[in-house]
Amino acid sequence: MAQPTPPISGPSSHQNVTESSKKPVVILCIGMAGSGKTTLMQRLNSYLHTQSTPPYILNLDPAVTHMPYTANIDIRDTVDYKEVMKQYNLGPNGGILTALNLFTTKFDQVLGFVEKRAESVEYVLVDTPGQIEIFTWSASGAIITDSLASSFPTVIAYIIDTPRTTAPATFMSNMLYACSILYKTRLPFVLVFNKTDVEPHDFALEWMEDWQAFQRDLDARGRDEHGETSYLNSLMGSMSLVLEEFYSNLRAVGVSAMTGEGMRAFFSAIEEARKEYESDYKPELDRLTAERAQQTESDKKDNLARLMKDMTVTPGQSNPFGPHARNEREDRDMDEGGPDSEEEREIQRQEEEEAEAENEETFDVRDMEPPDIMTMPTGRTGMRWPRPQ
Numbered sequence: 001m002a003q004p005t006p007p008i009s010g011p012s013s014h015q016n017v018t019e020s021s022k023k024p025v026v027i028l029c030i031g032m033a034g035s036g037k038t039t040l041m042q043r044l045n046s047y048l049h050t051q052s053t054p055p056y057i058l059n060l061d062p063a064v065t066h067m068p069y070t071a072n073i074d075i076r077d078t079v080d081y082k083e084v085m086k087q088y089n090l091g092p093n094g095g096i097l098t099a100l101n102l103f104t105t106k107f108d109q110v111l112g113f114v115e116k117r118a119e120s121v122e123y124v125l126v127d128t129p130g131q132i133e134i135f136t137w138s139a140s141g142a143i144i145t146d147s148l149a150s151s152f153p154t155v156i157a158y159i160i161d162t163p164r165t166t167a168p169a170t171f172m173s174n175m176l177y178a179c180s181i182l183y184k185t186r187l188p189f190v191l192v193f194n195k196t197d198v199e200p201h202d203f204a205l206e207w208m209e210d211w212q213a214f215q216r217d218l219d220a221r222g223r224d225e226h227g228e229t230s231y232l233n234s235l236m237g238s239m240s241l242v243l244e245e246f247y248s249n250l251r252a253v254g255v256s257a258m259t260g261e262g263m264r265a266f267f268s269a270i271e272e273a274r275k276e277y278e279s280d281y282k283p284e285l286d287r288l289t290a291e292r293a294q295q296t297e298s299d300k301k302d303n304l305a306r307l308m309k310d311m312t313v314t315p316g317q318s319n320p321f322g323p324h325a326r327n328e329r330e331d332r333d334m335d336e337g338g339p340d341s342e343e344e345r346e347i348q349r350q351e352e353e354e355a356e357a358e359n360e361e362t363f364d365v366r367d368m369e370p371p372d373i374m375t376m377p378t379g380r381t382g383m384r385w386p387r388p389q
């Protein structure tokens, strides 16, 4: 497991930034309901203020009733999820999801605002809906995550309620969920064991580092009356072995949103995750973008080739443009200085004569002196102008 070392000083000390790392790091706070996302957001916000690097804050939870910090952009200012529930006849989860969908349609504008502040902020904090699956398994959640990740170094902070994860089964469920989010987003990941003021997270670190320790604790708690391990325990034991690989790619930190403990370790882990974004995620993103651009270019060429082929007629086929495709004929006429058959030349001559005659008439009429109405002779018709030829 990747263990961050506490930094010498706070986040403002990251002076040796490269050109690309000048962009703010987006920290997406994701976690089960009640894990402490909102409280942690408040703690991170106040910590960053003490470090003189106030963050830019986005709130994507339309149902949050009490927010102990002020968000720069708040979904609740755009969509009222209760009104959405009423209008669309939805339950609370449907209302939250629809509100998020509606907000996502304007997310390019949100990105624009964040980009405007990119030079002046180091961190963008994003709070997500309490119902974790609304964000992690919805199309709008994926669009928001991808949009942020394609514009800024983006890191997932997966927040875990430590006191409620001491049971091996709960721990395993939580880790499997984290694993699914990691594989879905492929973004750098930090496991944040929150509420360490109530329960230190050492047990979790031990379970993650040593699957046998997990197995031991599992066995100690989960034997039946005959002293045998249950099927579920064997399954979890096997899974912990499988998850070793997953753990080895993670950073885990313990924090207390309540007391502020662990903030330096948290930002140190975020900095490592940012580097991982630059070294792993960004090149892959650039490669995919280049690949897509190349694909679009080759699609364009294919379409053009197909179009040209469609316009070229084979003998016996009718062609609305005559014996040659229209553009081909025009090109040929221009290249060769005009039509080559006697008939075509005659047609062209007639056309030129007609055009000339027309021009002359127009010229005559336009260039004549306007008549003096008073001296104009009037005849039976009263009109002698223009002068008859």
Ligand SMILES: Nc1nc2c(ncn2[C@@H]2O[C@H](COP(=O)(O)OP(=O)(O)OP(=O)(O)O)[C@@H](O)[C@H]2O)c(=O)[nH]1
Binding pocket: 031, 032, 033, 034, 035, 036, 037, 038, 039, 040, 064, 129, 130, 131, 194, 195, 196, 197, 198, 255, 256, 257, 258, 259
């Ligand atoms: N002791 C302790 N309590 C905490 C800590 N962080 C959060 N809490 C408490 O946990 C409860 C849930 O915290 P929230 O911040 O509302 O959690 P949330 O994940 O935003 O909740 P949802 O909005 O429902 O998803 C609150 O009662 C907090 O006071 C912590 O570090 N230590």
